[in-house]
Amino acid sequence: MRRRAWLGHGAALAALPWLTAPAVVLAQAAVRGGTLVVNLEPEPSSFLFNAATATILFGSVNDGLVTYDAEFRPVPSLAESWSQSPDGLSITFHLRRGVKWHDGHDFTSADVAYSVLEVVKKVNPRAGAAYSAVVAVDTPDPHTAIFRLSEPSPVIWSILSSAETTILPRHLYEGTNPLINPWNQKFIGTGAFVFREWARGQHILVERNRNYWQGDVVPLDRVRFRVIPDPGARLAALEAGEVHYTPLSVVPPSDVARLRGVPGLTVETRGYGTFVPVFFFDFNLRRPVFQDHRVRAAFAHAIDRQGLADTVWYGLAKPATGPIPSAQAQFHTAETPQYPFDPGRAEALLDAAGLRRGPDGVRLRINHFAMPYGDVLRRAAEYLRESLKRVGVDLQLVNLDVAPFLRRIYADRDFDTYSSYYSASADPQIGVTRRFATAAIQPGVAWSNGTGYSNPEADRIIDASRTEIDPERRRHLLIRLQDLAQRDLPSINLLELQHFSVLSRRVQGLSTAVDGYAKSLSSVWLAR
Known part of the structure; x- marks a missing residue:
């Protein structure tokens, strides 16, 4: 946690002279x-x-407020320096002068304020929750943006690059729905x-x-x-x-x-x-059949995760023990409830849940949407289909392009199951907790809480971890979340992908x- 604590000292960062150098240095041999x-x-x-x-x-x-060096320390980009108040409730960014949008308009603090408050906070499924503490962005002049926070939020220092804190040209987006703005197809950046x-x-x-x-x-x-x-x-x-x-x-x-x-x-x-994905199998918990924990556990026991890693990913993956990958060593625990490969146990659980085999050997017919990110994920869905077929579940695969997949899962919520991965990102608050937070059930927002899982205890843990500045206490909170996610099993955490x-x-x-x-x-x- 030393790195993350170091990132929180914005005032100290701004004082380092190397931070004022341009982020790109052209090698002589280029x-x-x-x-x-x-x-x-x-x-x-x-x-x-x-x-x-x-x-x-x-x-x-497009550029972000900062970029990051090899040690994941922030380096100036659109912001050339910054400072943080001692109480952690304000962060002041001094913006670079002379920056132009590609259409010739000046880049200013108004663009930052609009983007953070109206876009990142509201519709970014990864960074939005991390910005929940930002209640205002003051713009005393065109080259100063002051983030006002309701509580300290160390995670902000991990999401200031263009990958998460998307700075958009206010003059082209203000007053529109940013998700469907036509400039998303012919982007104007910096x-x-x-x-x-x-x-x-x-x-x-x-x-x-x-x-x-x-x-x-x-x-x-x-x-x-x-x-x-x-x-x-x-x-x-x-x-x-x-x-x-x-x-x-x-x-x-x-x-x-x-x-x-x-x-x-x-x-x-x-x-x-910062892009260590956990590949998972999600249930639509709005479907009555999946509200029975025995059914969800049976699915977990029916899938040979090591076989999936070896057969589909050829060793470029390993079984996951929970939603936080081992790459995030300061938060990860393997001491969670597990569901080892056991088809016999899976069949017994399905019998107990009243899902007995019919004359054709089928207990349950459901659809399954594979994440549309290439052939390997389609092959993974086929492996899952064959695994569940052995215990009497007919998994009917549906393959869609990206846009209809996102609409069906996150807008219409019209699915039985789907498989996908989320990147854990630089901090669990960005890439993990949105899978389990009630607040992340946001119709139409891609890569949010797709299952519809809602548990007050999980919400309390997530909320506490978001504001906890003591590293050890925060670690214990996130260990509790991993344990709860594995016990409730709204989603089967299958693999960590490389x-x-x-x-x-x-x-x-x-x-x-x-x-x-x-x-x-x-x-x-x-x-x-």
């Missing part, structure tokens, strides 16, 4: 020019924060690259920002984000050199061992330290910091 081709799968529905793929886009087109074109189903093109506030430091001429849904075509494009960078594990894990030996390619697992990228050896300057996947591509260049 080759200027060229087009970096990035495979983006799945194609996002918009630039706004509804998917990890949108985050990769957004980091290059970042190193300027949006040029979105050919749906084909590519998104961004070009070097020649008026970037950091100067003429971007080596690449442009970045083309290609959409290649077919896994075979994706592999062929990589091996032929037509694609230079494929992030977020969209290459089949079965091919990773072979790709490590392909000349000219590199498999990289660094850069995902994300990876495949890239050409021509790609240089790509960040491998803990949040590298979400950083701008402004320092990347292509070797000849």
